[in-house]
Amino acid sequence: MPSFHCITYGCQMNVNDSAWVARALIKMGWKESGMETADFIFINTCSVREKPQHKVLSMLGIIRETNPKASVAVAGCVAQQMGEKLWEKNAHVRLVLGSDGIAHAPEAFEKIAKNPKLRLSYLKFTKEFPNRNPELDFFKNILVLPTGTVEESTKGNDTRAFVNIMQGCNNFCAYCIVPYTRGRQKSRPASSVLAECREWLERGICDLTLLGQNVNAYGKDNAGDTPHFVELLYEVAKLDGLKRLHIVTPHPRDFCDATVNAYKELPVLAPRLHLPLQAGSNAILEKMGRGYTNHDFMRLVDKLRSARPDIALSTDLIVGFPTETEEDFQETLRIMKEADFIASFSFIYSDRPNTRASKMQDKINPKVGLDRLNRLMELQNELGEKWLKSRVGMETDVLLEAKSAKPKYSEIKDNDIAVETIKSAESLNGDSDATSWQGHDTWGNTVNLIIPNRLNYKAGDIAPVKIVTAKKHSLLGELK
Numbered sequence: 001m002p003s004f005h006c007i008t009y010g011c012q013m014n015v016n017d018s019a020w021v022a023r024a025l026i027k028m029g030w031k032e033s034g035m036e037t038a039d040f041i042f043i044n045t046c047s048v049r050e051k052p053q054h055k056v057l058s059m060l061g062i063i064r065e066t067n068p069k070a071s072v073a074v075a076g077c078v079a080q081q082m083g084e085k086l087w088e089k090n091a092h093v094r095l096v097l098g099s100d101g102i103a104h105a106p107e108a109f110e111k112i113a114k115n116p117k118l119r120l121s122y123l124k125f126t127k128e129f130p131n132r133n134p135e136l137d138f139f140k141n142i143l144v145l146p147t148g149t150v151e152e153s154t155k156g157n158d159t160r161a162f163v164n165i166m167q168g169c170n171n172f173c174a175y176c177i178v179p180y181t182r183g184r185q186k187s188r189p190a191s192s193v194l195a196e197c198r199e200w201l202e203r204g205i206c207d208l209t210l211l212g213q214n215v216n217a218y219g220k221d222n223a224g225d226t227p228h229f230v231e232l233l234y235e236v237a238k239l240d241g242l243k244r245l246h247i248v249t250p251h252p253r254d255f256c257d258a259t260v261n262a263y264k265e266l267p268v269l270a271p272r273l274h275l276p277l278q279a280g281s282n283a284i285l286e287k288m289g290r291g292y293t294n295h296d297f298m299r300l301v302d303k304l305r306s307a308r309p310d311i312a313l314s315t316d317l318i319v320g321f322p323t324e325t326e327e328d329f330q331e332t333l334r335i336m337k338e339a340d341f342i343a344s345f346s347f348i349y350s351d352r353p354n355t356r357a358s359k360m361q362d363k364i365n366p367k368v369g370l371d372r373l374n375r376l377m378e379l380q381n382e383l384g385e386k387w388l389k390s391r392v393g394m395e396t397d398v399l400l401e402a403k404s405a406k407p408k409y410s411e412i413k414d415n416d417i418a419v420e421t422i423k424s425a426e427s428l429n430g431d432s433d434a435t436s437w438q439g440h441d442t443w444g445n446t447v448n449l450i451i452p453n454r455l456n457y458k459a460g461d462i463a464p465v466k467i468v469t470a471k472k473h474s475l476l477g478e479l480k
């Protein structure tokens with residue numbers, strides 16, 4: 001049987017798609033192996049900025065040198081964007097799978113494995129949500145991914161799951177390539193979403209994330225069997241065994257009062273929300289075509305805080321959008337403080353082909369962009385650290401995910417309680433009888449703690465924890 005290796009760039013959608021492809025190939029009897037030895041290499045790509053796109057092209061060169069016999073499949077957004085042009089300079093690329101084409105990956109791999117001369121591309125957008133072939137029933141029986149299949153972001157893959165509810169985007173924000181690479185919005189039928197959620201829950205996963213480019217526009221494309229987003233939310237929230245529910249990514253403009261209210265009524269909805277602001281200046285928001293002002297955004301934040309006083313917000317921000325002045329940028333800093341984001345993904349504006357912004361005048365000098373990015377990250381670090389410190393003393397639930405390296409006394413010397421906690425946990429039954437665990441609290445903070453083995457905790461369990469200290473990017477807790 002052939003061997004394969006997966007490389008994944010880009011957003012959670014890509015991580016999820018790669019995980020599905022890996023499960024499917026393993027089900028077909030293929031073996032996972034390293035990049036230097038695999039017969040087939042699957043690269044799932046991102047073109048949201050210029051850098052990740054370049055990474056893909058240089059990775060194709062690295063593969064040609066380190067594993068010249070391998071056949072390569074390029075999937076995802078760069079594949080959709082470049083299509084069969086990828087074949088021109090890359091003799092080893094034999095499969096090009098666009099955003100909707102990924103659903104054909106298993107059969108396409110089988111075909112090119114059988115016929116070494118064959119090259120295939122699947123680039124057409126489908127009209128409906130590209131459901132994965134149900135006859136093949138790949139989903140069943142293969143839940144846990146072999147390690148290393150998709151990097152970092154799948155840590156905790158056997159305790160949390162992401163369920164795609166839609167594909168594509170209709171917004172055409174001026175800077176964004178996604179509507180071109182992922183196509184128009186297509187909602188997945190609710191019956192299919194609920195069936196996948198049930199599958200995960202039956203297998204003991206209790207933490208689900210509903211995933212899409214613009215989740216709260218779900219159903220607006222009016223494909224059959226798609227209720228309003230908020231109805232879907234309530235349906236999922238009712239499922240047995242569900243302990244935490246997240247949504248990624250909602251659009252501030254599409255955030256209706258009923259969804260805000262869901263944060264009040266559904267305790268299972270995690271009190272952590274990623275809400276992309278992009279920019280704080282109204283002039284820039286308007287040029288971006290985001291469909292809200294900074295005032296609208298702050299009103300939404302206030303409504304969410306009234307509905308759920310403990311809600312913590314994170315965001316996406318772009319600096320250096322064409323025409324952005326220092327005053328515009330100051331508005332971004334101001335709104336960041338007002339909204340009190342606990343974390344943000346921030347980017348320097350990058351020109352993308354076909355987008356409206358790429359045709360705009362008054363591009364910002366990259367040095368100015370970098371300076372703004374640094375200042376923005378400085379503020380974000382302050383806000384993030386302040387947030388973590390505010391958690392100290394709180395009692396919370398932690399979903400245990402993986403055994404972790406023991407926290408070192410030297411790193412936490414300044415906190416006597418934390419040192420005492422670790423010492424006492426270790427002395428309970430001697431050092432080897434306690435395990436150091438890593439997990440997440442309901443706000444998505446990483447929490448480390450030591451638990452005596454006799455308590456029989458395992459990955460996927462939820463432990464009651466008191467936070468004893470805040471580190472730069474994570475928390476240290478003690479079992480309650």
Ligand code: SAH
Nearest residue numbers: 175176213249276316317347348349350352
């Ligand atoms: N659908 C999501 C975002 C998808 S892209 C949303 O609307 O929020 C992820 C992030 O990449 C965006 O939120 C934006 O901050 C950033 N981004 C997209 N296009 C970009 C560009 N041309 N230059 C810099 N950052 C960009």
Ligand code: SF4
Nearest residue numbers: 169171172173176178
């Ligand atoms: Fe891109 Fe805007 Fe769609 Fe998000 S909402 S994917 S930023 S076009």
Ligand code: F3S
Nearest residue numbers: 010011046047048077
């Ligand atoms: Fe990138 Fe495509 Fe996701 S451009 S961010 S992989 S939708």
